[in-house]
Amino acid sequence: MSTFKHARLANNLDIIAEVMPTTKTAAIGFMVKTGARDENPSVSGVSHFLEHMMFKGTRSRSAADINREFDALGARNNAFTSNEVTCYWAQILPEYLAPTLDILADMMRPALRVEDFDMEKNVILEEISLYLDKPGHILYERIMEDHFQSHPLAHSILGSKESIGALTQIQMREYFDQHYGPGNMVLAAAGQINFDELVQMAEHACGQWPSLSVQRSYPPVNPAARRHHIQDDKLKRHYLCTLCPGPSAQDMDRFSATILADVIGDHDGSRLFWSLIEPGLAEEADFSAFLHDGLGSFLGYASCDPARAALVEETMVKEFIRVRNAGVAEEEMARSKTKIATSAVLSGELPLGRMRNLCSQWIYNREFRTLEEDLAELNKVNVNRIGELLEKYPLAPLTLTTLGPGEK
Amino acid sequence: MNQTAPMMRVDRLDNGLTLVMERMPDVQSASMVLAIMAGASYDPEHGVGSGNVLSDWILRGAGDRDSRGLTAELDSLGVQRSCAVDTVFLRFSASLLAEKLPDVIPLVADIFQRARLPEDGFNACRDLALGQIDAIDDEPSQKLNVLLRQQHLPPPLGRPTLGVKEHVAALSAADLRLDYERRFTPDGAILSIAGRISFEQMHEIAEKSFGSWTGPKASMATIGVSPGGSRHVLQETNQVQIGLAFDAVPEREPESILAMLAVNVLSGGMGARLFTEIREKQGLCYAVHAGYQSLRTQGMIMGYAGTVPERAQRTLDAFVHELKRISGGITADELERARIGMKSRVVMNGESTGARAAALLHDMYHLGRPRSLDELRHRVEAPTLADVNKYLDAHPVQQFTLVTIGPAELAAPN
Numbered sequence: 146m147s148t149f150k151h152a153r154l155a156n157n158l159d160i161i162a163e164v165m166p167t168t169k170t171a172a173i174g175f176m177v178k179t180g181a182r183d184e185n186p187s188v189s190g191v192s193h194f195l196e197h198m199m200f201k202g203t204r205s206r207s208a209a210d211i212n213r214e215f216d217a218l219g220a221r222n223n224a225f226t227s228n229e230v231t232c233y234w235a236q237i238l239p240e241y242l243a244p245t246l247d248i249l250a251d252m253m254r255p256a257l258r259v260e261d262f263d264m265e266k267n268v269i270l271e272e273i274s275l276y277l278d279k280p281g282h283i284l285y286e287r288i289m290e291d292h293f294q295s296h297p298l299a300h301s302i303l304g305s306k307e308s309i310g311a312l313t314q315i316q317m318r319e320y321f322d323q324h325y326g327p328g329n330m331v332l333a334a335a336g337q338i339n340f341d342e343l344v345q346m347a348e349h350a351c352g353q354w355p356s357l358s359v360q361r362s363y364p365p366v367n368p369a370a371r372r373h374h375i376q377d378d379k380l381k382r383h384y385l386c387t388l389c390p391g392p393s394a395q396d397m398d399r400f401s402a403t404i405l406a407d408v409i410g411d412h413d414g415s416r417l418f419w420s421l422i423e424p425g426l427a428e429e430a431d432f433s434a435f436l437h438d439g440l441g442s443f444l445g446y447a448s449c450d451p452a453r454a455a456l457v458e459e460t461m462v463k464e465f466i467r468v469r470n471a472g473v474a475e476e477e478m479a480r481s482k483t484k485i486a487t488s489a490v491l492s493g494e495l496p497l498g499r500m501r502n503l504c505s506q507w508i509y510n511r512e513f514r515t516l517e518e519d520l521a522e523l524n525k526v527n528v529n530r531i532g533e534l535l536e537k538y539p540l541a542p543l544t545l546t547t548l549g550p551g552e553k
Numbered sequence: 554m555n556q557t558a559p560m561m562r563v564d565r566l567d568n569g570l571t572l573v574m575e576r577m578p579d580v581q582s583a584s585m586v587l588a589i590m591a592g593a594s595y596d597p598e599h600g601v602g603s604g605n606v607l608s609d610w611i612l613r614g615a616g617d618r619d620s621r622g623l624t625a626e627l628d629s630l631g632v633q634r635s636c637a638v639d640t641v642f643l644r645f646s647a648s649l650l651a652e653k654l655p656d657v658i659p660l661v662a663d664i665f666q667r668a669r670l671p672e673d674g675f676n677a678c679r680d681l682a683l684g685q686i687d688a689i690d691d692e693p694s695q696k697l698n699v700l701l702r703q704q705h706l707p708p709p710l711g712r713p714t715l716g717v718k719e720h721v722a723a724l725s726a727a728d729l730r731l732d733y734e735r736r737f738t739p740d741g742a743i744l745s746i747a748g749r750i751s752f753e754q755m756h757e758i759a760e761k762s763f764g765s766w767t768g769p770k771a772s773m774a775t776i777g778v779s780p781g782g783s784r785h786v787l788q789e790t791n792q793v794q795i796g797l798a799f800d801a802v803p804e805r806e807p808e809s810i811l812a813m814l815a816v817n818v819l820s821g822g823m824g825a826r827l828f829t830e831i832r833e834k835q836g837l838c839y840a841v842h843a844g845y846q847s848l849r850t851q852g853m854i855m856g857y858a859g860t861v862p863e864r865a866q867r868t869l870d871a872f873v874h875e876l877k878r879i880s881g882g883i884t885a886d887e888l889e890r891a892r893i894g895m896k897s898r899v900v901m902n903g904e905s906t907g908a909r910a911a912a913l914l915h916d917m918y919h920l921g922r923p924r925s926l927d928e929l930r931h932r933v934e935a936p937t938l939a940d941v942n943k944y945l946d947a948h949p950v951q952q953f954t955l956v957t958i959g960p961a962e963l964a965a966p967n
Contacts (some may be wrong), residue, residue: 167579168579168904168905169900169903169904170897170900170901200823203721208833209824209829209833210824211823212823212824212829212833213824213829213890214824215823215824216821216822216823216824216825216890216893216894217824217889217890217893218893218897219893219894219896219897219898220897221897221898221901222822222823222824237897238897238900264833264836266835266836267836267837268832268836268838268839269839269862270793270861271837271838271839271840271860271864272839273793273857274791274792274838274859274860274861275694275791275859276794277790277791277838278693278694278790278791279692280691280692292622298649371635379789380689380691381687381690381691382684382687382688406709413624413627413634414624414627414628415626415627418624419621422681423613423674423677424677425619425676425677425678425679425680425681425684427684428681428685428688440660448684448688449684450680450684450687460635463744466730476625479629480625480628480629481628483628483629483630483631484628484633486631487582487631487632487633487649487650488633490581490582490650491582491906491907493635494580494581494582494904494905495904495905496904509763
């Protein structure tokens with residue numbers, strides 16, 4: 146049986162863990178509550194570039210040391226940056242918890258050397274180029290801009306070639322100093338963990354980090370019906386994305402929203418599956434609840450033959466209207482609950498899956514929920530609650546952004 | 554609690570189907586894969602892509618359930634599933650709560666033996682397959698992978714698993730129904746199950762569900778000659794896509810572990826040679842890696858790098874330099890890091906029922922028997938530095954296949 150543990154250091158660093166005695170591995174990571182939405186547009190892309198720089202060395206380690214030491218522990222490790230968080234993680238065998246935390250904690254106080262910064266800038270520019278060859282990514286960035294407009298969730302995670310080109314090491318240092326305070330992050334672990342030892346090690350490795358007050362801004366969003374087509378005649382397929390308001394990561398309606406989204410757009414057996422994929426109109430179609438800090442949205446996506454662009458769009462929008470007007474049926478809701486519960490149990494069996502889940506819950510809600518509590522909450526959802534959710538969030542107004550060959 | 558190694562069992566049904574199982578008492582889930590020899594290499598010569606279209610069509614009703622009935626039943630059981638083809642197999646994979654598995658296996662048996670293949674679903678399945686093939690053109694890194702396999706492997710092993718567009722466009726429902734009769738056969742089929750299961754119960758269900766399944770022998774076209782050499786595809790991309798491949802011993806040869814250890818020195822973790830030399834020290838690209846893959850008859854190492862046109866030639870040259878340099882041998886430190894990385898991945902993959910079900914299938918195909926986690930760990934621990942270096946010396950990296958996609962051609966390394 147898993148147990149949850151929590152401790153807080155004097156500098157406000159929270160340490161949380163789910164001890165899973167039957168697992169044979171452990172996962173550990175720092176999640177920092179900072180991402181593209183926390184950037185001033187003049188440093189667009191700095192959160193993600195900084196994530197790379199955290200691997201480039203500390204006062205006592207070079208980049209090569211960090212990589213070699215992780216490899217010598219047999220760690221599977223990486224990091225990611227989103228609009229809202231930056232996370233550094235490692236999956237390891239339990240006996241290597243101490244040296245792994247030693248590296249990770251050291252990385253969280255990076256040297257940010259100018260020569261490393263200049264070299265890594267090339268890698269970031271390559272990553273930007275890589276994503277420019279991925280239509281799904283281009284469309285995602287554009288619809289975030291179209292939907293969120295002046296709200297900071299519109300910010301690009303990677304930044305642009307121009308913003309990265311102009312970024313200086315001094316600007317990055319400033320951004321680090323303003324956002325990487327111990328109270329703005331969480332140290333989480335899951336799996337085969339000795340929690341008391343973990344806290345002791347964290348006290349030693351992170352206890353000296355100075356406290357810092359960090360504020361995130363929460364301006365309002367002004368959703369409106371908008372559409373935008375990006376023409377790219379090199380593409381063979383047509384890509385379509387929708388965004389509309391939904392509940393936030395803090396809102397208890399998120400459980401209803403997850404079920405509603407599954408009914409509408411899971412990859413198997415959903416309404417979009419039957420109306421778009423099964424008849425062969427679109428090779429991809431999905432719809433999901435997109436939970437952010439303080440607000441939320443529903444994200445839809447499809448790709449199809451350009452000749453069928455109008456039909457696919459019309460079919461998708463019709464499904465939104467149908468569910469808004471008539472809600473969901475008991476049986477489809479029950480099937481979605483079962484699918485979501487199964488998926489939660491499967492990812493909950495793996496320490497890395499649990500660690501990621503713990504981090505997000507803590508960053509967004511400052512709480513711990515067991516898998517069982519989440520499943521119980523999911524089970525409480527009924528068709529009436531989904532009806533109420535649809536009154537609050539009627540899948541409108543809709544931002545619709547498309548990408549493909551030809552004019553629209 | 555039973556802390557001994559997970560137990561495994563192999564049963565063979567009279568009709569040729571192999572059942573391979575592993576009991577994992579610490580989990581709540583179970584995963585299964587049913588794989589038949591209907592991958593792209595087994596597609597008809599002028600019907601490359603048939604297996605891929607069938608992998609969709611068979612899910613549109615089976616036994617006494619129509620398309621909606623079948624999907625609703627699988628969803629009600631919470632089955633996370635996929636059905637897809639690779640070079641060798643057409644496989645239906647599922648992960649779910651272990652207690653539901655006894656209800657799912659009979660459904661899978663219906664799909665593989667009594668698919669309805671409804672007339673009205675055929676055009677949709679074919680259109681979807683054509684759409685998938687077109688979509689590859691919009692994703693240059695995926696396209697590179699398809700082209701590199703085609704260039705490096707001999708036909709029919711190098712065929713694109715999604716199919717050839719002209720072949721798929723010309724398929725008829727009648728062709729595919731015949732193909733289903735011919736290729737959905739227990740000969741060479743493997744049912745792999747891992748999770749919280751009882752061997753006896755699984756055996757009984759498999760026997761009941763698949764025992765009366767009959768069909769012809771699975772057969773593949775004669776293996777031809779690999780095109781090899783180099784190929785450039787002109788396309789206006791932001792990054793030049795670089796793919797390199799060369800031969801290695803197949804997995805069934807005991808020496809394959811030496812090739813795998815060497816590849817991990819090249820590209821195991823972030824401290825490995827390709828990442829360190831090409832990305833960290835020179836900043837030439839974001840993605841650069843190499844991996845070992847094996848078919849039954851041949852193994853290969855496939856490498857990838859993506860970079861902007863201005864840096865592409867330097868990246869290719871640096872990549873080839875690293876591949877050639879490894880023939881000169883690795884150090885004891887490098888071997889130890891590669892070894893511990895591989896050992897800890899054995900344990901990590903051992904926690905996931907899906908990963909174990911796939912690994913058991915892999916072992917049955919390549920070695921004819923499943924390997925326990927202990928055996929996999931021991932295999933990584935056994936070789937000495939001299940063993941690996943002797944292998945590298947005896948198998949120098951000389952003959953590359955090179956495929957590039959981008960606005961300008963690069964100078965080939967051979």
